Amino acid sequence: MATLKAIRRRITSVKSTQQVTRAMKLVSAAKLRRAQDALLNDRPYAESLSKLAGSLLAGQTMEPPPGAQHAGLITVITSDRGLCGGYNANLLRHAEEQADGMRKEGIEPVFFAVGRKAVEHFKRTGGRMVGQRINNTPRLATLELATSLADMMLNEFRAGQYQQTAVIYSQFRSALSQRPTYERILPVEAGTQTAEGVAGPSEYLIEPSRAELLPVIIQSYVESAVFHALLEAEASEHAARMTAMDSASNNAADMIARLTLEMNRARQAGITRELMDIVGGAEALSA
Amino acid sequence: MADAALPFKLITPTGVVFDGAVAEVTAVNPLGEFGVLPQHINYLTSLVPCVVAVKLEDSSYRLFVVSGGLAEVKDGVMTVLASTAEPAETLxxxxxxxxxxxxxxxxxxxxxxxxxxxxxxxxxxxxxxxxxxxxxxxxxxx
Structure with a gap:
């Protein structure tokens, strides 16, 4: 049995760990709320834009440029920091699965890693990484990051580097559930956006011209899709961390309860032992 | 229908910046400045970075600096989708x-x-x- 002193020391250590996990949980909860608000604020924009893109792109298919290389770009969005349960592991597993699927279709998967965890993963596994981005800013979902990713995708897609580009991010479903999601960004799929009652392109007076407007719309659409993925990822990360830290705090509480019990037992055992000694000594004297 | 108003929405990825009935909206597309009055024909254009001037029904103006985007008029409703929009008051x-x-x-x-x-x-x-x-x-x- 551990000595009383050792148990006391462990209790102190678990308590300070618990303080840290509790604080992290609170911080994540606050950040989650902010991220959720941002997600909600983006909705009107994303919806209007996809309606607009749907009506303009209706019936059109966007093809990769002729002679495009048989490669596909997968942008994997993970977090920079750990302590968020299985969040990054799930994402990276999903990324590898999608990459295997691509290989079966004869397309070489190429990765763009967003977040330190993805960068480390692909360095370790030796996946072909064409770019990386470690954020170091308090917010992951910034327009600046979305724009630079979208520009990169569009330029390299147009240059014929890739057959397709996609993002893998964690979809925020609730504070308790986040699901890794694979979303194809380019070529833009017009079919998925055409909803009932959408006006055809002929119903608009278009300036300067349809041909000139199309790239602008596609650019905005891609930016918006990437931004949305970043927002979802940010909310998911905080939700995952909050859940992980909540259970860590609970585990710490359990451990403290168990150790306290053990400590009391050890103390009692010590007292009993001393009493026995005294009684034994007294008996020896009186005998 | 002189009293008809133009429902106008200015939307960015970080939220709806303006939503209300207005008298006129002017902005700049690659061809130059254009204005939209109530009951405009269905219209679709891109915006260059510019000032979007919104004339309210009491003839006062609200100005927004947008960093480019798209403008749409559909069924008499105008929507501007901009990547960013700063109200002039915050400059x-x-x-x-x-x-x-x-x-x-x-x-x-x-x-x-x-x-x-x-x-x-x-x-x-x-x-x-x-x-x-x-x-x-x-x-x-x-």
Whole structure:
């Protein structure tokens, strides 16, 4: 049995760990709320834009440029920091699965890693990484990051580097559930956006011209899709961390309860032992 | 229908900036400035970085600096989708804005038309000028 002193020391250590996990949980909860608000604020924009893109792109298919290389770009969005349960592991597993699927279709998967965890993963596994981005800013979902990713995708897609580009991010479903999601960004799929009652392109007076407007719309659409993925990822990360830290705090509480019990037992055992000694000594004297 | 109003929405990825009935909206597309009055025909255009001037029904103006985007009129409802929109009231003071214009112009000067950074540098100049214009219009209105 551990000595009383050792148990006391462990209790102190678990308590300070618990303080840290509790604080992290609170911080994540606050950040989650902010991220959720941002997600909600983006909705009107994303919806209007996809309606607009749907009506303009209706019936059109966007093809990769002729002679495009048989490669596909997968942008994997993970977090920079750990302590968020299985969040990054799930994402990276999903990324590898999608990459295997691509290989079966004869397309070489190429990765763009967003977040330190993805960068480390692909360095370790030796996946072909064409770019990386470690954020170091308090917010992951910034327009600046979305724009630079979208520009990169569009330029390299147009240059014929890739057959397709996609993002893998964690979809925020609730504070308790986040699901890794694979979303194809380019070529833009017009079919998925055409909803009932959408006006055809002929119903608009278009300036300067349809041909000139199309790239602008596609650019905005891609930016918006990437931004949305970043927002979802940010909310998911905080939700995952909050859940992980909540259970860590609970585990710490359990451990403290168990150790306290053990400590009391050890103390009692010590007292009993001393009493026995005294009684034994007294008996020896009186005998 | 002289009393008809134009329902107008200005939406950015970070939220709805303006939503209400207005008398007129003016903005700038690649061909130049255009205005939209109530009952406009269905219309679709892109915006360059510019000042979106919203004339309210009491003839007062609200100005927004947008960094480019799309404008749509559909069934008499106008929607502007902009990547960013700053209300003129939140702009910093005039001196900082003119410095911004100078810096942006300098960057543009150092680039040739064929360099990949040219379009974004051009946009930056347009945006800086639009900010300055909005700021001037605001102080003139006072």
């Amino acid at each position: 910093s003071d005039g001196e900082a804005l003119s410095k911004g214009v100078v810096a942006a112009e300098e960057q543009l000067h150092n680039l040739s038309f064929y360099e990949p950074g040219y379009p974004s540098a051009l946009k930056a100049v347009q945006l800086a000028r639009a900010r300055q214009r909005a700021r001037e219009a605001r102080s003139a209105a006072r």
